[in-house]
Amino acid sequence: MTAAPRMRALGAVAALAVLPWLTGNAFLQHMMVLWAIYALLALSLNIIVGYLGELSFGHAAFFGIGAYTSALLSMQWGVPVWLGPFLGAIVAGAFGLVIGFVALRIVGPQFAILTLGFGAILHTITNYWVDLTRGPMGISNIPPFSLGPIALDFAQARNMYYVALVFLLGVAYVCHALMTSRRGRAFIAVRENPALAASIGIDVFATKLHGFVVATAIAGAGGALYGHYLRVITPELMSLQYVAALIIMVIVGGKGTIVGPLIGALVYVSLLEMLRAAGPLRLVVFAALLTACVIFLPGGLVSLWRRLRERRLAPEPAGASA
Amino acid sequence: MLKVRGLRVRYGQREAVHGLDLEVRAGEIVTLVGSNGAGKTTTLKAISGVLRASAGTVEFEGRRIDGLPPHAIIERGIAHVPEGRLLFKDMTVLEHLELGAIRAPRSAPAYRDRVQRAFELFPKLEERKDQRAGTMSGGEQQMLAIARGLMSAPKLLMLDEPSLGLAPIVVDTLADAIRNLHAAGIVILLVEQRVDMALRLADRGYVVETGRIVLDDRAEALLENPRVKEAYLGV
Numbered sequence: 001m002t003a004a005p006r007m008r009a010l011g012a013v014a015a016l017a018v019l020p021w022l023t024g025n026a027f028l029q030h031m032m033v034l035w036a037i038y039a040l041l042a043l044s045l046n047i048i049v050g051y052l053g054e055l056s057f058g059h060a061a062f063f064g065i066g067a068y069t070s071a072l073l074s075m076q077w078g079v080p081v082w083l084g085p086f087l088g089a090i091v092a093g094a095f096g097l098v099i100g101f102v103a104l105r106i107v108g109p110q111f112a113i114l115t116l117g118f119g120a121i122l123h124t125i126t127n128y129w130v131d132l133t134r135g136p137m138g139i140s141n142i143p144p145f146s147l148g149p150i151a152l153d154f155a156q157a158r159n160m161y162y163v164a165l166v167f168l169l170g171v172a173y174v175c176h177a178l179m180t181s182r183r184g185r186a187f188i189a190v191r192e193n194p195a196l197a198a199s200i201g202i203d204v205f206a207t208k209l210h211g212f213v214v215a216t217a218i219a220g221a222g223g224a225l226y227g228h229y230l231r232v233i234t235p236e237l238m239s240l241q242y243v244a245a246l247i248i249m250v251i252v253g254g255k256g257t258i259v260g261p262l263i264g265a266l267v268y269v270s271l272l273e274m275l276r277a278a279g280p281l282r283l284v285v286f287a288a289l290l291t292a293c294v295i296f297l298p299g300g301l302v303s304l305w306r307r308l309r310e311r312r313l314a315p316e317p318a319g320a321s322a
Numbered sequence: 323m324l325k326v327r328g329l330r331v332r333y334g335q336r337e338a339v340h341g342l343d344l345e346v347r348a349g350e351i352v353t354l355v356g357s358n359g360a361g362k363t364t365t366l367k368a369i370s371g372v373l374r375a376s377a378g379t380v381e382f383e384g385r386r387i388d389g390l391p392p393h394a395i396i397e398r399g400i401a402h403v404p405e406g407r408l409l410f411k412d413m414t415v416l417e418h419l420e421l422g423a424i425r426a427p428r429s430a431p432a433y434r435d436r437v438q439r440a441f442e443l444f445p446k447l448e449e450r451k452d453q454r455a456g457t458m459s460g461g462e463q464q465m466l467a468i469a470r471g472l473m474s475a476p477k478l479l480m481l482d483e484p485s486l487g488l489a490p491i492v493v494d495t496l497a498d499a500i501r502n503l504h505a506a507g508i509v510i511l512l513v514e515q516r517v518d519m520a521l522r523l524a525d526r527g528y529v530v531e532t533g534r535i536v537l538d539d540r541a542e543a544l545l546e547n548p549r550v551k552e553a554y555l556g557v
Contacts, residue, residue: 182420189410189421196408199372201396201425201474 016165020158029157035269036164037226042249042261043171044218049247050256051179052211053191055112057243058099058119062092062216064126064238066223068133071142071233081146081228085167085221092220093213095122100212104205107194123238138234145228160229167225168262171218175258187211248286252293254300263301323348323509324369324400324478329378331361331368338364340533341378346478346511351504353512353520353541355554356530362513363405365530366480369511370402371395382478396425401476405483405513407467411456415447418455418466422473430475440469443499461492468499472508479503480511485519497523517554521545529554 020029041063048056069091070084079087103114126133133139145154145163154160178184186207189197194204227233236242245268253264271289275282297303326344330337339361346352354362367373369380371392380388387395392402409418419440423433430436441448444465450458455466464484471479481500485493493516500523504510514520521527521541529537529550537544544550 182424185413185417185421186424188413192410192412193408195372196404196410198392199367199370199402199404199408200422200470201393202421203391203393 013169016169017162020161026157029161031269031273033157033161033164033229035265036161036168037222037229038245038249038269039262039265040164040168040171040222040225041219041246042253042265043168043175043258044215044222045246046250046255046257046261047175047211047215047218049250050260051184051187051191052208054104054107054208054212055109055247056115056212056215057112057240057247058115058117058122059215059219059246060240060242061119061122061238062096062219063223063226063242063246064233064235065092065095065122066220067227067233067237068126068139068223069220070224071139071227072132074143074228075139075141080148081143082148084145084228085224088224089217089221092223093217096213096216097209100209100216104208104212107208119238119240119243123235126235126238133235136235138232138236139227140232142227142231142233144231145225154228155231160225164225164229167221172258172262179258183210244286248290250300252289252300254302257300257302260300260302267301323383324511325379325381326365326369327379327381329365329368329380330376331364331373332376333364337376338533339368339375342530342533342535344528344535346509348509349507350526351500351510351512351524353514353524353527354530355514355517355520355527357515357554359532360530361533362530363482364533366402366482366511366513369395370400370480372402393425396474396476397427399427399475399477400480401471401474401478402480403467403471403482403484406486407460407463407484409455409463409467409470412454414454415451415458415466415469418470419473422470424474426474427477436473436475440472443472443502444469461488461495464488464492464496465499472503476508478509478511480513482513483515484512485514485516493519517550518545521550 020032023029045056045059048054048059066085066088070088073079073087074081074084099118103111103118106114127136129135145160152159154163186197186202189202190204190207198204223237249264249268250261251264252267253262254260271285272282275285278285293300299306324346326342329339329342331339342361342365344354344365354365356362364373368375371387371390371394375388378388379386382398382400387398413421419437423436446462447465447469450462455463458466468481468484484496488496497519500510500512512520512524521544524541527539527541527544528535529544537547537550539547
């Protein structure tokens with residue numbers, strides 16, 4: 001990173017850090033927590049969609065696995081809650097490894113359909129394995145996040161925001177470090193031209209599996225945070241509605257970038273609340289948003305900024321088309 | 323060094339290579355010439371593991387390599403520079419070199435030395451090391467594709483149509499580079515449609531027609547062969 005982007009990144013981190021102190025409104029703070037968790041999830045899906053170039057319709061299942069893992073471990077076995085996100089990540093990543101190992105043998109639309117199938121299977125199991133998951137009733141009274149001896153009340157949105165923010169920034173940094181490394185370039189090579197990537201010595205399957213496992217593990221951590229924050233989880237977490245939400249965040253924000261999914265999550269969370277009065281019609285708005293983005297703004301909202309900057313930097317085009 | 327016996331490769335139902343035999347010995351430049359669709363590229367792809375042969379064997383330094391995945395074959399010391407100088411257009415020269423070094427035999431020199439050698443061979447690339455591949459000229463792109471192949475420190479370099487679509491003067495530079503590589507001890511298997519150029523560079527040549535070797539001789543002899551003259555040299 002050169003000096004200017006680093007300053008911008010630091011500025012953004014500072015702004016995010018002071019954000020919850022700008023308002024005493026508990027509802028706005030609640031929205032900030034939701035944003036941070038969704039942004040974390042969107043970043044994880046972005047590894048699959050943006051970096052590997054595959055589409056996964058099963059991502060919400062890993063989010064749900066993380067949430068259930070952490071909730072059940074802390075409630076039934078008394079595992080310390082702060083371990084939850086890490087254990088959720090390990091279990092979700094393990095599922096990701098097995099599913100990815102099978103599904104990544106094929107790529108493209110067929111892979112997307114396979115993930116849809118695996119996601120639906122996990123959703124169904126969660127729904128019907130009542131002894132373990134309490135089925136459609138879901139699990140309630142999940143203990144709020146805690147840090148052991150540090151006596152902070154993480155049921156409070158402002159405190160929880162910082163927990164989620166730490167995870168979010170950590171993952172954002174990992175994504176950045178990854179994409180400036182040789183490993184990250186191998187990801188891009190595999191996305192752009194798998195045959196060529198293979199011919200220069202990149203193990204395409206192993207590379208995709210690597211990315212998929214990392215993405216599912218992060219989704220698991222996000223799910224754990226989500227469960228301990230909302231304190232109620234149901235199998236609906238694994239449903240297509242959440243899959244669609246995550247895909248909208250990544251595509252509308254801008255896939256293949258780090259800022260994009262963060263913006264996408266912000267758009268999603270804000271619209272969700274602003275349109276609450278519209279009821280199920282919200283989904284129509286989201287569908288329209290996604291469609292419009294794919295047609296008019298394939299690079300997502302972040303590409304607006306890039307376009308703007310290029311226009312400012314470029315000399316007046318002499319009769320060239322815009 | 324490289325021995326191909328009875329190689330058959332099929333795309334779906336259609337067989338493109340019907341039992342091809344080929345040998346490359348240490349210290350040689352060998353060329354595989356023939357017209358479009360003769361099966362030259364398919365043969366290279368089968369050797370480098372990108373395509374799987376339906377029958378036949380490929381031996382490299384006395385060990386079977388057919389059936390190995392491409393990255394394992396690169397680790398044995400075979401690099402394949404694909405036809406049409408396939409590059410990632412948004413990646414810079416240095417990024418390509420880094421990717422090319424993702425697999426290499428254990429005995430390979432240090433990464434920095436390999437970059438240094440690639441730049442010595444193609445000084446143009448050093449001038450453009452931070453430039454994106456998509457913005458470079460055809461000749462520079464071909465140089466980069468070869469340099470990327472060299473980053474895996476190969477013992478055998480397979481070049482597929484390196485002269486394709488390049489200006490004659492650039493082709494000359496390329497021919498010099500191939501001679502330099504050969505002088506540095508890299509064995510070369512060259513696939514070309516520019517038969518005259520390929521045969522002038524090579525020690526030995528094979529002529530491929532419709533998936534079979536039809537002629538196989540020393541390069542000078544092939545240049546004088548009436549059949550080659552008539553079919554490929556247009557004299």
